[in-house]
Amino acid sequence: MSEVDAQQKRPPRVIIIGGGFAGISAAQALRGVGARILLLDKENHHCFQPLLYQVATAALAAPDVAWPIRYVMRGREDVTVLMLAAEGVDTVQKVVRTRVGEIAYDFLVVATGAAHSYFGHENWAKIAPGLKSINDATLIRSKLLLAFEQAEASVDREERERLLTFVIVGGGPTGVELAGALSELARGALPPEFHRADPGKARILLLEAGPRILSSFPERLSKYARRALESMGVEVRTGAAVEEVYETRVVAGGEDIAAGAILWAAGVRASPAADWLGAPADRAGRIAVDPELTVPGFPDVYVVGDLALVKGPDGVSVPALAASAKQMGWYAGRAIRRRMLGQKPRKPFRYRDRGSLATIGRKSAIVKIGRLELTGFVGWLFWSVAHVYFLVNLQSRLFVAISWIVAYFTYHRGARLITR
């Protein structure tokens, strides 16, 4: 692909693989430049991952936090959205392989994201699901609710205690948010409706292998989060690496814990795109990209989002967040646009830290934006407004806001369905 195509007749073909934050942003950055864009994803929907834990804990319905990718791209005549999994890339022929044949590109944006890593114990995946997709979230929701239901139906005291023990592996934002939301479900929403088991007495354990939870946050906030979780009855165990996961128990830090549900919020592994591209990857499968987010040796192939390993000027890797994915996708889209228009290349990608947030419960969150640090109710309010704002349409904003307001005053959880 030469930079002069824009002056010729044929519009350049851009293929974007992945309709997450990075892929969507890349498409948005290409608006109106005259490219022929093909956006591929194996799912039909874009999912607002930061709120998935609320689907998993029955606070929100799945459609509140996920929308068809073609709906997000509505009004874009230049973007064709296909629910079609990429099965490989030929970077020499410049085609993407799919079930319906090979599709040629001039520019490629790979934004296939990450899945969970079980550190070589892939058999744990079936027992301890992670939280990356809508399907994961509804599976976890069913697992959690089923444990409470089975505890209520059980006639054996020991069995009941096991069923009411929940283990969450991994003390990052997802693990912390799951633990907090699960505690509110167990101690707030459920107790008035159970007669035999007492969901309020559920044990919720948050296991973290490292020395503290939320290690990406300043130590003060991480300590605050721990205290807040503990005040909600969550047992936080640091230095507790998981040694083995069985169907109904976890061995961690030398302790054998019988559990009703085990959730995984620990390791992350990039999608297998590095293999497709023949690009060198780090241990987590991430592709070390050039400062322009392209694959070394393939200047027409951009890699963005959780799949990209990008070092900042300070040598620190850009964190895998919704915000960084959006920035990378946008950068790649703008870079392609400049090349189409024959403008000089963009400066290398630079991640702008807009802050990080994690919520612990309905009255508590931690927020770090530059030097500003918020905790408690103020943090929670900030977190809520920010998240409602980022949803893709008015109806979702309205439904999420109403659900939260109702939950705030009544502990009601509106989406407590066990499905198959």
Add this chain to the structure above:
Amino acid sequence: MSEVDAQQKRPPRVIIIGGGFAGISAAQALRGVGARILLLDKENHHCFQPLLYQVATAALAAPDVAWPIRYVMRGREDVTVLMLAAEGVDTVQKVVRTRVGEIAYDFLVVATGAAHSYFGHENWAKIAPGLKSINDATLIRSKLLLAFEQAEASVDREERERLLTFVIVGGGPTGVELAGALSELARGALPPEFHRADPGKARILLLEAGPRILSSFPERLSKYARRALESMGVEVRTGAAVEEVYETRVVAGGEDIAAGAILWAAGVRASPAADWLGAPADRAGRIAVDPELTVPGFPDVYVVGDLALVKGPDGVSVPALAASAKQMGWYAGRAIRRRMLGQKPRKPFRYRDRGSLATIGRKSAIVKIGRLELTGFVGWLFWSVAHVYFLVNLQSRLFVAISWIVAYFTYHRGARLITR
């Protein structure tokens, strides 16, 4: 069980099997009488079946039309809800068999409802799902949306035409409502977002074996409905009995129709409770009950809802509707209450026809209440208000009303998720 137990110490034990309209009503009719009530269901949720077709066509989210049974029964100290399938009944020992053991009852209310009947072709069930549960509805939603997605991704014209052909078997209210809602999805919501396939050109066929659709309604309304469907582009075929169902086609009325999705809204078969009870059943598995809704020879066993075959004084069977299920459940609950209180038995059950409704599209419904017949927009408005009113809580009412108002003005469908 003697009628004098109420004067003794031990509270009578009532087991209700099934948390549908009939089971819930039975529990409500027993409020405050001092019985020890156990409500069993294999699911954790009560489902508002009349709106399931809206979940199946992506208009509403599943949690909008289903609520945990224990939530519906909240505040009832006398009702224990267990998510537990009944596996049999011993009417002599008076126990219900479950996975956690046998549970004794003094009065039993069996309200296990009905499933689909494929008239001896049970292998069709996997291909052409029916619409009885939340799981059915999300499965159908995924099937329908996937057909549109595959049509957009297909490079073969014939294949695309097949994928955009939808066959609905059965011209009762469910079939008519599905056909109308699917037509609006295809012709209203989707076209602006597709570039290659044209969802607006989708063929929607409604097949009815009998001479007219909606045969339980007066002929005038049934004709109106047919015209309304046809004006929405639905091909209505009467006298078209299905002969064979294959993975990608249906043979009906001598015609071989290649289809992208086949939905079943034809026969209904009662749950296998007749076998448990050793009671004689009709061809559809329904139990012919006494005029007091009890099983002949077992005055402590009530059978209510779709499972019961009840003849009115005119010899006509009571129709299988939400309204009749509620009335039967309520009747059984009140009858048990009277016996507990030592009052004289109730008069035989009598179904009160409160009217029937079926909606065809966003501007059209048919309503028959006594001599009143409504059609068109007035009918639709009546239908909408009635259905919002019957939902179990304010949040659901609000979400459903907002979804409908938004859909009315924009054709937007807020729940277009393909899940597994």
